[in-house]
Amino acid sequence: MSLVVGVDIGNSTTEACAALITAEGVEFLGSGLVPTTGIKGTTANVDGVEAAVRAALRTSRLALPALQRVFVNEATPVISGLAMETITETLITESTMIGHDPRTPGGAGLGVGVTVAFGELDECSPGEKVIVVVPVGIDFAVVSKALNAALERGVDLRGAVLGNDDAVLVANRISCSIPIVDEVRLVSSVPLGMTAAVEVAAPGRTIRTLSNAYGLATVFELNADQTRAVSPVARALTGIRSAVVVRTPSGEVSDRHIPAGTLELGGETSTVRIDVGEGAEAIMAALARVTPMKDASGEAGTNVGGMLASVKENMADVSGVDLAEVRIGDLLAVDTFVPQEVRGGLAGEVALENAVALAAMVRTSHGPMQQVALAISQRLRREGAAEVEVVIGGVEAEMATRGALTTPGTDRPLVVLDLGGGSTDAALADRSGAISTVHVAGAGDLVTRLIASELGVERDVAEEIKQSPLAKAESFFHLRLEDGTVQFFEEPLPPEVFARVVVLSTDALVPIPVRHSVDRIRQVRRTAKQRVFVVNALRALKQIAPYRDLRQIGFVVLLGGSALDFEIPELIADALAPYGIVCGTGNVRGSEGPRNAVASGLVLSRS
Amino acid sequence: MSLVVGVDIGNSTTEACAALITAEGVEFLGSGLVPTTGIKGTTANVDGVEAAVRAALRTSRLALPALQRVFVNEATPVISGLAMETITETLITESTMIGHDPRTPGGAGLGVGVTVAFGELDECSPGEKVIVVVPVGIDFAVVSKALNAALERGVDLRGAVLGNDDAVLVANRISCSIPIVDEVRLVSSVPLGMTAAVEVAAPGRTIRTLSNAYGLATVFELNADQTRAVSPVARALTGIRSAVVVRTPSGEVSDRHIPAGTLELGGETSTVRIDVGEGAEAIMAALARVTPMKDASGEAGTNVGGMLASVKENMADVSGVDLAEVRIGDLLAVDTFVPQEVRGGLAGEVALENAVALAAMVRTSHGPMQQVALAISQRLRREGAAEVEVVIGGVEAEMATRGALTTPGTDRPLVVLDLGGGSTDAALADRSGAISTVHVAGAGDLVTRLIASELGVERDVAEEIKQSPLAKAESFFHLRLEDGTVQFFEEPLPPEVFARVVVLSTDALVPIPVRHSVDRIRQVRRTAKQRVFVVNALRALKQIAPYRDLRQIGFVVLLGGSALDFEIPELIADALAPYGIVCGTGNVRGSEGPRNAVASGLVLSRS
Amino acid sequence: MNVLELREIGRAEKGARPDEVVLALSPGFATFFTKTIVDVPHSEVVRQILAGIEEQGVQARVIQVKARADLAAMAHTAARLSGSGIGIGVLARGTSMIHQKDLPRLSSLELFPQSPLMTPEVFRAIGRNAAQYAKGESPQPVPTLNDQMARPRWQAKAALLHLKECELLVKGAPPVEVEPVLTA
């Protein structure tokens, strides 16, 4: 009878499984889970290993001195990297349009006239159709008085553009009803002496004329060629409540692709170059053409290029392999978008620009595992496990499938899908017992990054959003959860959650500092999980399935941190159902959920 | 100088355009728009025509006696039809699962035991793991007392299934914390004496074990084959807060395709048969294979078959053409879903079953237009237009493009896209002036039908939802609009809008009697418009573009009732932008918006 | 058969917590009268309404009105005292109403004007719906049967019960919060 502990050093977590091995079999005692210390597969892992071993032994009555063997996995380092490249850019020239959609415009309707500076209003003649442009800093009472005076003189005031947030104040004080757009920070750059149109829709509605190419044609009396030239302005102004268009000589808005750097994908027989700017679909299609990929590199000076280079350098450092020998094992490109300020905008307009997120992964089969085993042995002996022997266990994928097969209801042929932080790994254990593995880039960290980018929040907030459901504080005493139900509180909620969307995190309510609705944030969260994990589940399974036919796979067991997610397992199961695949979150040893598979497998393989 | 009126008899609306034709040109006087009376192209239209003519003359100082000519379009009847076929069905056998997700379950956690009827609880021995099943009608105090007594006797009560809505009441009164699922209407059918599991998640969360195939395997100690058999149960129970699974001998849940009838599509050289159950994509692919389609028919006894037959019969009646000669001109299939009660459900479970909506269209170039013209002439003369002559104008598509070209900023080559109620029509006026036309099935009525089906509301409510933005009554004094802004009221809102989502219709607030959120309803509304009008805009344009190349089209003008929609024009413009097409809502004569094109064209062609 | 005693706690005050419904009982409720016009015991009426509220995870407060026998006034008073703005009013004969503080007094969220049709199930549903309104949900209104024969058959008795209840009014007396105590 010997007391053993199986230890799995992962990228993010180190898990341990304590057991007594007797003649009759294995008696499992306890498990432990701690954050991995240092990069997986390096001697820095020792602290985490010690903590995990202690945790696994805690529930039993046995302690370190009784420990005889520790089985560690062949923890080969995996370095993952993540970068994002913005691939479109919106540019307004000649300040020809204003489309920032301020929250409190004034008046309503469409007004067309010639732009006149506030200071020159006195010089306007009666009957002149005027759009007055008012600088920042002039008091609303002064503005209203001057506009009323001009109106009384007979000036045909048709609309106003203000620098201050004063549209409603002015509209409430002047004797006519005109559309007023305000909060135009750079109002001093509005071209003067040109025909302009101001349109404000009723509350809750959107503009109809300036967002229609033919509406612009009607307003500015354009011919067909001029209409064609101005149609991007109409498209840029759809879906908002107010806008201003100034008929400048050659002003336009362009939503153009920006050069985002070339990606070079090397296959066995050919190399493909593709501009990141072509988007995720094109990049993944290029990847498919060179699969199996031998290496990848990006253009110097780009985010993607820098990331790929640094991922290789990291691996060279950590594994001791020559930099020239390090190869990118897999890439995943995902289309996303990022809010960016529009160049040439007069009011801080923000557009959702297209972007491409790229995850990359480097693996190696080399690793200083012997040194790690030695260091573990020294540490444990120092701590009292005088007899302990540290043995490097079998191939990680074999251990994972062995552990996964302790999930009730499973049998070979089985695929284990390990949904981690940096990569998604699949291991197939076929009927004969043979194991094959596949590793693809893109996992939990990429999901978090997409959420952060698309909502415009920091990564720690995005991680919270990923992991827990949402709610909105409807009063200080109740939250409305994303499923529509209500949760009441005895004591008032803290001031910072007032009217905010919050994440129902395990410990606290985390307010999200954005204007989006619960449903919008939920949608971003779910599609991020879909675009990474459903895509990668299918990618990995297609590579590993016998004859590349998913129908040959009977059972898929989900393991890893991201298998704890409250949505990811069902998204994957739904995607795999049409192939007749039984897919679900693992339940290692009928009790551990998706955790401890490798650690348990290590123990089982020695019993 | 002569006073003329151009009259366009449409499927839903009859429009008129009054003008004075002089040597110098045309002076437009006024327009009129009324609902079409009777089917377009029949003498029943006369009432509508008279009303439209009167309306057009109203703003001028001229009256009927001055009217000299009336130009009517060759209003060829178009009969449109719409049908929906449900193509999947969920079936629970042996009452093996309960997944209706009641709003107020009780307790929390997972309980596994043997199902025992409430009345037999006394016969349970101490230590027996029991799931008690309580019939409808037993008072909650009686239930609680009996459960407490059993607990005191040492019965290991693990969960409860109740007929009444009493789970919280019972949970609050018993001495242990167990999961309780209630509101099980047919609780008398829950199998007794079998192992069952009850799971209730915390508020705002969803169940983890019964929605996982391996969770079911753990709970019921299943082997791999049994797990495979039971995995559809796990999938059916994802995303809900509570559920019950009973381990019956061969109970299962199946989500199967149901035979939905064959559709027969006839092309010039071949005929394709396809089961409606294969879904919209397959049907449209089959349609593409036989294009240009010569005719279509459906299976007798199905919704689709009945609709196609009745559309043909209608046309035969109306046009006087022989039934055997009537041909279906075009079809559009759209995937949708419809809430249906699950067969074998014990608690009124409702599943969103897949469905296919099919729009079909019959046109004919024959029509009793002469009779209609005569009838109009007689009526107008009777009403005082003694001199009037009614002339059948040119081809409708020519008139439409002529009228459309009065939109500022347009020029040939131009495509007019008429977005109506029953069909979507495209007319291309190329550089030489030649006109070609294409008509596709599926338009405003189909959008309304999809909204009605997917939200589970009546068609009149769906029409309101289609046409106006949404809001939620957050108190009796304020609404939160779908764009996040707030609208306050001086007087309290009517009681029926309390806490409801409402449509901001032109006249009133229309409460929507469903539980969906504003965002959900908005999403259904927008995707319905996308699936019909964006798809059909591309379909029609592809058929009509020179060389079938959309890049050959310079300008697209949107006309018709659905071009007034607050979202459809921008959805279409967005979809056409990648082809370099300038697309926008028409502005006939610079003042009429997307209306009056044909009527104006009729007048212009005679000047 | 349970007996209902309404133990006075004190003057009825405005509630602070939004998760409560206030139930207002008429002057004669459980005092002069002990059952509704069709003999549903008042103990069962209160028990069912409170059960409907409790099942929805909402709190209930009960008050007794002394100065009014007017259903709308009672229900609106309850609504105005309620932290959620939702109140229920019940007359001794069974007529009931769900009210909301911002509605005009003569309006209501749901009205149950035919006292002979009020069964324990309907009272339970009233409690449930009121609690759902308090949670900002919009429940299906409780289906009310319409029995054309109810009116003539019960009219005389209803009138007598109403008159008796009016005799019990104490002018100017403020509503009191009560604890409903059921003893077997």
Next chain:
Amino acid sequence: MNVLELREIGRAEKGARPDEVVLALSPGFATFFTKTIVDVPHSEVVRQILAGIEEQGVQARVIQVKARADLAAMAHTAARLSGSGIGIGVLARGTSMIHQKDLPRLSSLELFPQSPLMTPEVFRAIGRNAAQYAKGESPQPVPTLNDQMARPRWQAKAALLHLKECELLVKGAPPVEVEPVLTA
């Protein structure tokens, strides 16, 4: 330069409409004092706050507190009287606070404790943010500069102004609703 007169309308009552913010002014505001610690005229303070509220499409009611010179108490009183539950408190020297009726009195939605840093733009932003809270939105809190030198430089003057304001207190006097009248 405008002069601000606060014309008493009557006792301050609880508002019914949810689209209002209540602004509570301290006892010395526009009476004994006419400008803030850094000489921003009280007429401008009120004008800017009301403008910030009006631009958001929300109503404003102004009250003057007589019995307290405690900023949190004033702001919380305003919040409890306000139909939206949102209130603003301003002391004569300029210190301000945005409060909400359900918060503990010593808490706040936004606090502006450094009176020397209060400019007309900040007062405008206070009005704007309070109105947005009233509309159930969650605005970015007004950025508050932190001037480490403000404290020592102004400490003495602030203390004097505070003492003076306390002398003006009328014990037990209820807050009054006022109409702010600006004359040039």
